[in-house]
Amino acid sequence: MSRSSEQTKKKILDALEILITREGFTGVGVNAVAREAAVDKVLIYRYFGSMEGLLQSFADEKDLCPGAAALLENITDGASLPEIAARIVVSHGMALQRSPLAQELLCWELTEQNPLSILFGKEMEKRELKALADKGIVPEEDVKILTVIMLCGLQYLILRGRNDNPMMNIDYSVAETRDKVDKVIQSTMKAFFEAREGGNNAS
Amino acid sequence: MSRSSEQTKKKILDALEILITREGFTGVGVNAVAREAAVDKVLIYRYFGSMEGLLQSFADEKDLCPGAAALLENITDGASLPEIAARIVVSHGMALQRSPLAQELLCWELTEQNPLSILFGKEMEKRELKALADKGIVPEEDVKILTVIMLCGLQYLILRGRNDNPMMNIDYSVAETRDKVDKVIQSTMKAFFEAREGGNNAS
DNA sequence: TGCTTATATCACCGCACAGTGACACTGAGT
DNA sequence: ACTCAGTGTCACTGTGCGGTGATATAAGCA
Numbered sequence: 001m002s003r004s005s006e007q008t009k010k011k012i013l014d015a016l017e018i019l020i021t022r023e024g025f026t027g028v029g030v031n032a033v034a035r036e037a038a039v040d041k042v043l044i045y046r047y048f049g050s051m052e053g054l055l056q057s058f059a060d061e062k063d064l065c066p067g068a069a070a071l072l073e074n075i076t077d078g079a080s081l082p083e084i085a086a087r088i089v090v091s092h093g094m095a096l097q098r099s100p101l102a103q104e105l106l107c108w109e110l111t112e113q114n115p116l117s118i119l120f121g122k123e124m125e126k127r128e129l130k131a132l133a134d135k136g137i138v139p140e141e142d143v144k145i146l147t148v149i150m151l152c153g154l155q156y157l158i159l160r161g162r163n164d165n166p167m168m169n170i171d172y173s174v175a176e177t178r179d180k181v182d183k184v185i186q187s188t189m190k191a192f193f194e195a196r197e198g199g200n201n202a203s
Numbered sequence: 204m205s206r207s208s209e210q211t212k213k214k215i216l217d218a219l220e221i222l223i224t225r226e227g228f229t230g231v232g233v234n235a236v237a238r239e240a241a242v243d244k245v246l247i248y249r250y251f252g253s254m255e256g257l258l259q260s261f262a263d264e265k266d267l268c269p270g271a272a273a274l275l276e277n278i279t280d281g282a283s284l285p286e287i288a289a290r291i292v293v294s295h296g297m298a299l300q301r302s303p304l305a306q307e308l309l310c311w312e313l314t315e316q317n318p319l320s321i322l323f324g325k326e327m328e329k330r331e332l333k334a335l336a337d338k339g340i341v342p343e344e345d346v347k348i349l350t351v352i353m354l355c356g357l358q359y360l361i362l363r364g365r366n367d368n369p370m371m372n373i374d375y376s377v378a379e380t381r382d383k384v385d386k387v388i389q390s391t392m393k394a395f396f397e398a399r400e401g402g403n404n405a406s
Numbered sequence: 407t408g409c410t411t412a413t414a415t416c417a418c419c420g421c422a423c424a425g426t427g428a429c430a431c432t433g434a435g436t
Numbered sequence: 437a438c439t440c441a442g443t444g445t446c447a448c449t450g451t452g453c454g455g456t457g458a459t460a461t462a463a464g465c466a
Contacts, residue, residue: 003413003462026229026314030454040415045455107313110362111229118368125371145387148371152363153356159313160355165321168328168351184348191398192391206432206443234423243445248425 009047009057011037016058021100025108055116064120065102068095072127076135082189084137085147088128089189090182093154097172103159146192150185157181212250212260214240219261224304228311258319267323268305271298275334284340285392288350291331293385296357300375306362349395353388360384 015037019028030051034041048054071091076084096102102120109117128151132139139147160167171177218240222231233254237244251257274294279287299305305323312320331354335342342350363370374380 005413008413024314029452031452041454042416042456043414046413051454107310109368110310110365111227111314113366113368121363121368121370129371141383142387142390144371145373145384146391148373149353149356149360149384149387151356152359152370153352153354156355156359157352160324162313163316165312165316165324167324167355168332168347170348170351180344181348181352184345184352187345187398188349188391188395191394195390195394195397208443211443232423233425244424245426245446246444249443254424 005047008039008043011039012044013058013061016054017062017101020104025104052115055114059116059119064105064123065095065099067098068127071095072131075131082193085143086186086189088131089147089150089154089185092151093158096155096158103162106155107159208250211242211246214242215247216261216264219257220265220304223307228307255318258317262319262322267308267326268298268302270301271330274298275330278334279338285396288346289389289392291334292350292353292357292388295354296361299358299361306365309358310362
């Protein structure tokens with residue numbers, strides 16, 4: 001058995017990820033993480049100070065929503081503003097759908113505050129805003145609001161679908177449904193922008 | 204000290220409501236409920252069988268989102284379909300914003316399954332669909348999807364705002380912001396319908 | 407080799423939890 | 437007055453938790 005603190009730390013961090021994904025955030029704790037990592041729990045205290053410290057390190061070092069960054073890479077290439085907005089939302093949904101870890105973290109964030117959830121929320125936001133800011137796009141407020149609502153809606157839809165409990169029978173994990181939802185998002189964005197530009201903005 | 208089992212049951216059910224509202228669903232348990240109700244926990248087992256049974260009774264007997272039904276009462280009076288859809292969403296948001304209990308139950312529902320959360324979700328859905336069905340309105344699928352997304356988006360926005368952790372700085376508990384969000388929902392619905400009727404439906 | 411320090415293990419504490427069995431009280435019918 | 441079912445109280449078990457001190461073991465260096 002090697003005796004490297006770095007390796008032990010990694011084992012602990014990996015165990016935390018596995019545990020959150022498998023058992024949900026309500027199942028994490030010093031004992032459970034130590035058990036999963038096959039490591040004495042005192043090492044968690046030694047290396048991370050406390051459970052909170054461990055979560056902090058986890059937030060700092062792990063990729064909390066793998067694939068999200070890549071999907072937002074070239075999102076603004078040759079597209080109109082409504083298309084870009086819709087793409088951001090849909091890409092976000094896709095990354096979230098693929099990452100049970102991110103889903104669980106979002107639920108955690110809704111339930112209680114901890115270093116992990118707070119940092120996670122901020123990171124998600126920054127990523128999307130950056131995709132726009134890179135192109136010098138500063139959306140007006142109503143556009144921002146609509147995009148956020150769509151983003152939140154999709155997010156919630158995905159979270160609800162996790163325990164065989166889909167919202168209004170809309171199961172985003174089913175490819176057909178996903179297509180329909182994505183199309184509605186796109187056409188809604190488009191319609192909203194067209195109504196705005198036509199000076200048809202509702203009072 | 205009166206010795207009525209009905210009264211004791213009520214004390215326990217009330218304590219559960221207080222506890223969920225005050226401490227969140229992670230804080231509920233046989234001991235905590237008994238303590239809050241100032242009652243021996245053995246009575247919970249006697250009258251409800253178990254914690255699960257208590258939750259079941261709670262779901263059956265309590266109004267889980269007070270005010271929601273009233274807000275949806277005359278929602279279809281003299282309004283166009285997009286207006287109705289927007290009203291459903293906004294009314295739902297208003298009721299949810301006012302009910303910390305309902306907010307907590309929604310979070311609970313996202314996290315784990317129990318008799319309470321399952322029943323709660325179904326009830327919310329039925330309520331909104333009923334508001335439409337009463338008028339013989341059967342929305343087409345894309346309309347339904349858009350409405351649900353908006354509904355989910357608003358819901359998520361409200362849930363996120365609870366712990367001083369608003370999504371993208373959109374704090375629905377602030378009156379001004381709430382107005383803006385509601386207006387965006389209304390104008391989006393309108394724009395979506397107009398685009399549809401104009402045969403301008405995006406492929 | 408022997409020494410030091412980092413690393414890992416073990417045993418333990420106090421606490422809160424879910425759940426149960428035995429007992430005491432109260433009140434209504436006889 | 438007596439019974440008895442319903443109601444409430446108490447004490448207890450076993451389990452898992454967060455957290456800590458003492459101790460063993462391996463690695464690096466003189």
